[in-house]
Amino acid sequence: MTAPGLSAVSFDALYRAEHARVLGYFRRRAGRDAAPDLAQEAFARLLRSGALERAECPEAYLTRIACNLLIDRSRRKRSSPTAFYHFDETRDAVSCADQTWRIEAADLFHLYRRTVRAMPRKTRRVFLMRRVKHMSFKDIAAALGVSVATVDYHMVQALALCRAAVAVQW
Template sequence: MRGDIALDAAFRTHGGALLRFLRGKAGADEAPDLMQEVFTRAAGSDQRHNMANPGGFLRRIAQNLLIDRSRRQCRRPAILVPLQEQGDAVSLPEQEWGLEAADLLRLYEAAVDAMPPKTRRVFLMHRVDELSYRAIHEQLGISIATVEYHMMKALREIAKVVDFET
């Protein structure tokens, strides 16, 4: 219950800035849907019960959503259309967002690749394989506190490489 109250307060306090951030990264049309997804993920997270930095917690979820979105867009096959010189001279905002998303994905992947092996393994087990901290603890034979340590270390490394200022 306490986590839900903290999440509601975080939404009221940081919602406006988070929506502006998402508009800048994904566009005005997609930002409200992404905002809803941020709070859906936050509400389902066990970490909502002990948020030391609610704004940072929500921003991290938003960044992860943008990274996931970028990955999905990179997997879509390109459709080649003949260039119409008069109509296609100016790049569309969606193209710029796609380039930003691709750059962001490259930075993210470089940060993950640069992590120490154990930190990278814990991070990928949690983020890619979607294992809980408890499942990682059981599989690797390390304490949950060690899993948390490696996750925080991984997130710090990614934050160093990927600059997310609004």
Template sequence: MDTAFREHASALLQFLRRKASPQEAPDLVQEVFARAAGSAQRHSLVNPGGFLRRIAQNLLIDRSRKVHRHGAPEVSFCEERDFVTPPQQEWSMEAADLMSLYEAAVDSMSPKTREVFLMHRVDELTYREIHEHLGISVATVEYHMMKALAHIAQAVDYNR
């Protein structure tokens, strides 16, 4: 059986991968050799490869009959459906963490920079409208926006 295993295991594995699922094939090869080792014919084989292939075919037939008899559906793994933590859940958690970092960064800005930033991003005012509303130059609005964006980027990058 040792010689038969070395000579025929890889061909048997390829055969079973085509006929059954690739994940089950190695286990099925072991089952084939276990059945062959228990066979009374194992000592007088003329064609060991054919003998092993016949055992593999019979094993597949037995498994098919068992599934049909018991009505057990074949269970397969679907990564999108069966993943331990769905990617969307992980992304939602990361988004919540990122939002917390963002809010903390906005809260820690100087009052004037925070006011300019929120007027532009939340109230959707243009730089010119902020300039008119606060009585500061457009260049100063740009300065506060660059300062706010750099502060947020630093806070987010630092905590990740």
């Protein structure tokens, strides 16, 4: 349906030329979800207004319509009532009991200790120097008389053993 006297060809040409620009405008200002609907509404308003034949620069008129749509949208959002709900403490989210967490933490700690004890001697030593004594790879390499690459190798091995033990347990 076109407005009286409006050429469908000129509207179609304007739509094809300006749709991407108007859509991009709304994407930047209103988001990807709202942009297609707002762009469609902008072109519908332009068509209903009958200004396509009267306007010297229909692109600028379309931009003004788009701007006004965003202003109207903002006003609607501001004036819409906000819903407030009574806070009911008895309906609080269920949380895991502290005792359960402590038991799981103790189990994990025992698993960790067993895994470290089962590591090869050199791997265990490198791992403990790094994790317990907080030594750098360079300091560990100097203390053990090995290269930094060797320290890195043993740390990777130790972490893989820990990861595997946890994966089997849980």
